[in-house]
Amino acid sequence: MSILDVSHISKSFGNTEVLKDICFSLEESEVLSIIGSSGSGKTTLLRCLNFLETPDSGTITVKSNKIFDAEDLDYLTDANKRKNRLHFGLVFQSFNLFPQYTALENVTLAKELAAKREDNFKENKKAILESIKQEGLDLLAQMGLSDRKDNYPHQLSGGQCQRVAIARALALKPDILCFDEPTSALDPELTGEVLKVIKELAETKMTMIIVTHEMSFAKEVSDKVIFMDDGYVLESGTPDEVFNHPKEDRTIQFLSSFNK
Amino acid sequence: MDTFVEQFPVVINALNIGFLQTLKLFFVTLIGALPLGLIISFGSKSKFVPLKLLVRFIIWVVRGTPLMIQLLIIYYFPGLVFHNNVWGSNETGRFIATAIAFIINYSCYFSEIFRGGINGIPVGQDEAGLVLGMTKKEIFFKVKLLQMIKRILPPISNEILTLVKDTSLARIIALQEVIWAGQAFMKGSQGISGEIWPLFFTAIYYLIFNGILTVILGKLEQKLEYFK
Ligand SMILES: Nc1ncnc2c1ncn2[C@@H]1O[C@H](COP(=O)(O)OP(=O)(O)OP(=O)(O)O)[C@@H](O)[C@H]1O
Numbered sequence: 001m002s003i004l005d006v007s008h009i010s011k012s013f014g015n016t017e018v019l020k021d022i023c024f025s026l027e028e029s030e031v032l033s034i035i036g037s038s039g040s041g042k043t044t045l046l047r048c049l050n051f052l053e054t055p056d057s058g059t060i061t062v063k064s065n066k067i068f069d070a071e072d073l074d075y076l077t078d079a080n081k082r083k084n085r086l087h088f089g090l091v092f093q094s095f096n097l098f099p100q101y102t103a104l105e106n107v108t109l110a111k112e113l114a115a116k117r118e119d120n121f122k123e124n125k126k127a128i129l130e131s132i133k134q135e136g137l138d139l140l141a142q143m144g145l146s147d148r149k150d151n152y153p154h155q156l157s158g159g160q161c162q163r164v165a166i167a168r169a170l171a172l173k174p175d176i177l178c179f180d181e182p183t184s185a186l187d188p189e190l191t192g193e194v195l196k197v198i199k200e201l202a203e204t205k206m207t208m209i210i211v212t213h214e215m216s217f218a219k220e221v222s223d224k225v226i227f228m229d230d231g232y233v234l235e236s237g238t239p240d241e242v243f244n245h246p247k248e249d250r251t252i253q254f255l256s257s258f259n260k
Numbered sequence: 261m262d263t264f265v266e267q268f269p270v271v272i273n274a275l276n277i278g279f280l281q282t283l284k285l286f287f288v289t290l291i292g293a294l295p296l297g298l299i300i301s302f303g304s305k306s307k308f309v310p311l312k313l314l315v316r317f318i319i320w321v322v323r324g325t326p327l328m329i330q331l332l333i334i335y336y337f338p339g340l341v342f343h344n345n346v347w348g349s350n351e352t353g354r355f356i357a358t359a360i361a362f363i364i365n366y367s368c369y370f371s372e373i374f375r376g377g378i379n380g381i382p383v384g385q386d387e388a389g390l391v392l393g394m395t396k397k398e399i400f401f402k403v404k405l406l407q408m409i410k411r412i413l414p415p416i417s418n419e420i421l422t423l424v425k426d427t428s429l430a431r432i433i434a435l436q437e438v439i440w441a442g443q444a445f446m447k448g449s450q451g452i453s454g455e456i457w458p459l460f461f462t463a464i465y466y467l468i469f470n471g472i473l474t475v476i477l478g479k480l481e482q483k484l485e486y487f488k
């Protein structure tokens with residue numbers, strides 16, 4: 001049983017069709033890398049999974065629950081959207097940390113707000129907040145940032161910011177964690193620390209979808225690779241199939257541009 | 261009462277009373293114009309185009325004409341045109357007319373500052389909140405509001421310091437604020453006449469009050485310097 005089934009997703013902005021009949025599925029604990037040239041629709045696909053964009057057609061199914069169906073948009077109230085998007089986490093290229101909160105507060109804020117929405121919050125306030133804080137500290141420790149918990153984003157390096165952002169996404173325990181070019185905004189010497197954290201997550205059997213231009217990283221960490229071109233999934237398979245034995249001319253062309 | 265030493269306490273007493281009226285106008289304007297400005301800024305961003313255009317037109321007119329003319333129109337227009345001076349001719353009526361003119365004028369200036377402050381926050385902040393399952397209300401209050409306040413505090417401070425001085429415009433409809441109180445000693449009041457120094461002395465009041473505000477607003481800005 002797949003953890004994620006994406007079926008016939010398409011999306012247009014005005015007259016330009018950016019995603020065209022996207023289909024793929026993902027098993028639990030798998031790591032999927034999405035590669036492809038600029039403008040091929042990778043970011044848009046992640047944004048659709050996270051309900052930041054609404055696809056024009058298709059369905060998205062997580063753990064056998066259809067969480068999106070373009071035929072049934074009435075169901076997509078704000079509250080349902082909020083509930084369903086929590087199956088996914090999203091790590092942005094530009095981190096998007098909250099500048100007025102410390103590293104730890106960035107990690108715990110959403111969890112605290114969610115807890116406050118629950119009925120039983122008032123009675124157990126102290127215990128709940130304490131456990132959220134402890135989880136936040138554990139996540140920062142996992143990211144190697146224990147000593148940075150009280151720093152504000154502007155006091156952190158890009159690599160540290162991105163690791164805080166990963167901890168923030170993990171705090172809500174998503175089924176599938178998505179990364180949109182997590183190292184593209186970083187200086188080359190800082191990409192290593194972020195890729196290392198993602199590799200460690202893969203070892204803990206986290207299900208992940210990673211949009212990346214780091215080909216050797218994608219080869220190493222993924223179970224599955226998708227090559228996107230002009231809104232289509234042009235080729236997909238194991239890293240060996242896609243990187244070493246690509247079938248499509250466009251894939252060969254794209255990959256060769258990285259080996260110069 | 262010919263000597264300065266005799267005149268001084270009398271003048272100070274009158275100026276204090278006048279300055280109280282100045283302060284009242286200042287605070288009433290702020291309390292009215294800050295929230296109204298926020299509402300107008302939402303109107304000027306409205307997706308309903310006729311409302312947006314109307315609001316932007318009003319803002320353009322209000323910001324493009326002198327506050328003094330707006331004050332004169334609001335105070336005299338009902339009486340001259342409808343032969344019904346809704347404000348009455350006592351001090352309370354004059355104060356209400358002045359306050360309304362000031363609130364309308366300043367809320368239009370504030371609304372433009374708010375609009376810039378809201379627009380200036382990167383969409384990534386909204387999106388980060390959304391993917392973390394926050395409600396729109398939580399995103400506004402917990403994520404964006406403080407960033408917005410930090411952005412708008414310097415231009416808002418400028419407007420507030422300008423407002424202190426603008427209150428003197430109320431003199432034109434004889435509101436008994438501090439300038440009016442100082443000028444009274446030229447024409448003659450409480451046994452003092454032909455004296456111009458009380459009018460000049462009112463400047464000290466503005467200076468001191470603006471000094472205090474500058475310090476307070478500066479402290480506030482400093483408080484928000486802990487993040488970028
Ligand atoms: N909100 C939008 N409105 C209009 N067009 C958009 C919008 N978002 C994306 N597009 C267009 O959709 C296409 C795909 O964009 P997308 O960002 O998904 O590409 P990408 O594969 O992530 O590219 P990159 O590698 O540069 O990040 C581009 O042509 C882009 O200009």
Ligand SMILES: [Mg+2]
Nearest residue numbers: 042043044180
């Ligand atoms: Mg992209």
